Every structure is written in C-alpha cells, then in structure tokens.
Amino acid sequence: MMDDGRPLFIQIAEMVENSIIDGTLVEETQAPSTNELAAFHRINPATAGKGLAKLVADGILYKKRGIGMFVTNGARDALRFRRRDDFARQFVEPLVTEANKLGIDLDELKIMLDKWEEAT
Numbered sequence: 001m002m003d004d005g006r007p008l009f010i011q012i013a014e015m016v017e018n019s020i021i022d023g024t025l026v027e028e029t030q031a032p033s034t035n036e037l038a039a040f041h042r043i044n045p046a047t048a049g050k051g052l053a054k055l056v057a058d059g060i061l062y063k064k065r066g067i068g069m070f071v072t073n074g075a076r077d078a079l080r081f082r083r084r085d086d087f088a089r090q091f092v093e094p095l096v097t098e099a100n101k102l103g104i105d106l107d108e109l110k111i112m113l114d115k116w117e118e119a120t
Contacts (some may be wrong), residue, residue, distance in 0.1 A: 008043055012051030017060065020071055021079050031061055031069040 019025035037048035
C-alpha cells in the first residue's frame with residue numbers, strides 16, 4: 001500500500017473505508033487517530049489528517065471534541081452503496097457497451113457470466 005501513484009491521503013481514506021466495509025471498524029467505534037495512522041504508515045500527520053478529514057466531509061466519520069473520530073452510524077451501508085455504484089460505472093457499463101458492440105445481448109451475457117462463474 002501507500003505506493004500506487006494516487007495521493008496518500010486518498011489511500012489512507014480508502015484504507016479506513018475498507019476497515020469499515022469488512023467490519024474491522026464497527027459503526028460508532030473510534031477510528032484510528034491521525035498520529036496512529038501517521039506512525040504506522042510513516043507518513044506526515046497532516047497527510048493522515050487530510051485522509052480522515054475527507055471521511056468526515058463524506059459523512060463516514062464524525063468528530064467528538066477532545067476524544068477523536070468515530071464511525072458514523074450507517075457508514076458501512078453508505079460505503080457499500082457508493083462502491084457498488086462505482087463498480088457499475090467502472091466495470092459493468094464498459095462490459096455491456098463492449099457486449100453491444102459484439103452483438104451480444106444481455107441474456108447471452110448473463111449466460112457467459114454464469115459459465116465463467118461455474119468455471120472458476
């Protein structure tokens with residue numbers, strides 16, 4: 001991690017999001033602090049803070065004054081919904097577009113996906 005060419009604060013935000021989605025970080029529990037993230041990933045605390053601030057702005061985390069950041073109630077569902085939407089745009093839409101170019105209708109595409117799933 002921390003070396004895929006994307007801004008580090010985005011990677012920090014996604015790492016926290018992944019912890020929420022996989023249930024490691026439960027709703028209404030405290031998120032890792034800026035200093036913990038910075039020390040663990042050996043990055044500038046301002047960068048870690050920017051990642052957490054993004055999650056606050058997105059409504060995934062909220063601040064408790066003097067205590068830290070906490071996972072918002074409903075954050076897991078919100079993240080899953082957003083990522084499913086992103087998945088559809090990044091993968092399903094181009095798949096359907098290419099299938100249409102090749103004359104493959106949706107029924108044929110579904111059969112192809114079922115066969116692919118059976119084979120894996």
